[in-house]
Amino acid sequence: MLIDANVALGPWPFAPLPERTAPQLVAYLKSHGVNRALVSHLGAIFLPEPMPANRALFAAVRRTPTLLPVPVINPALATWREHLAACIAAAPIRAVKIIPAYHNYSLRLPALAPFVAAVNAAGLRLIVATRLEDERHRYHALAVKGLPVAQLAAFLARFPATHFVCSGLYKPEIETLAATHENFSADIAFAEWLNTLALLTQKIPARRLLLGTNTPLFDTRAQVDKLRLARLPAKTLALIGSANAARLFGL
């Protein structure tokens, strides 16, 4: 039983990746031992406003209850309150995601204070996506960089009472943030070194790590094997593989 906290549907314009329907994605993830997944729509990254992609996401997963929709909200847009309300009304959601680097705002954005408050008031978890790909390999005409870890640290300090989920952090970034902040959990999609999880869990409690594969951009088998073959106690693997996600997202 695995829960994947970092999966997407929809097209990625920069590589010939498979574009799966929701039922196909369910079957594909199941073939790799993933029973439930938090899923966003890649279209939300590139459209001028993310709601068409969020609507496509809700429609796609309506009949696949093991895919839990995570709409993307852009709090730099004047209409973020309407967007958040529309997402809450559209489907039972557990979390919303922001992607500051792709949506051209920093975590110092003033609107983030009311936005975080609104997300908390709605009982939702906020996922901060720090990167989607290795910046060295991005499409040459894009200038998107990963979210600076110092900016994320300041953001975590600004909202000490809120526990965030950060996706896309490199292993050293998780370790740096974990040394000073307790109000975040991180997925392991971009954390890698020899014996990744054994090393990471020396720096951050296992209860704050989540399986995240970054499917379809990354190879799902490889990402799942990072957890499945880690030489850690079964209880620790269960925390990272599913229990933490279940707790954080109320599943």
Added chain:
Amino acid sequence: MRIIDAHTHPVFMHDGATPAAARRLVAHGRAHGIVKMVALGDVLVHGRLPSAAQCRRINDETAQLKRWHPDYFIGFCCLNPTLGARAVEREVERCVTQHGFRGIKLEISNNARDACMGAVMAAARRWNLIVLQHTWSQTNIHQRRFHSDPADTAWLARRHPDVSVIMAHLTGCGYRGVLEAKGLPNLFVDTSGAFPEAEILDFAVQELGAERILYGSDLPIRETSVTVGRVLGAHLTAAQRHLILHDNAAKLFRL
């Protein structure tokens, strides 16, 4: 499943140079089905331009690993080609005759097109060595003065068709890099480099054939379960997987 890892750094920034660490790494490898590792040396410990003495120290560490585990590690000789032909020839001869190294590892001292590579390729030809060239797409890195783009490594292989060249880091080379490697039977690509980006290995097999691809992990920078998993996760036949994970390297390294 028997695997040969064509791209490892068992000693990395001084870590891993003890008998206990080497034993742990061999046990780790064997637990993942890896029957042999190509040890490329602690290639960046002295920066991108190691002196002759520093190259010797790096290679002596690799030789020590070989002595501890002679059936497990295959040594490659770390060089700084900009030190000149005499230094290159001397160090290659020492590594081959005294330590039985099978190849040459080139990092980012210079670009693969630079004139100083002539002595390296001559030494490789003389001693029948494989040349593994660190390669990464320079589209977004902009270090081409000393950092080889796939086009540069392909140029090197094209210019020296009698020397087998490994273009390291499939993922770092990207789709453009795979296309650069087409039509060059002496040029191989290893699967190491960066995160397990989906589909690129499938693309490489489609464009180059499985016979031109070698499994490489780049450990300890990468996780073994991930680097093996990306091969197992690609849409390959069992025969193609076997070639990539083992047979191509066994043939190339004459094992």
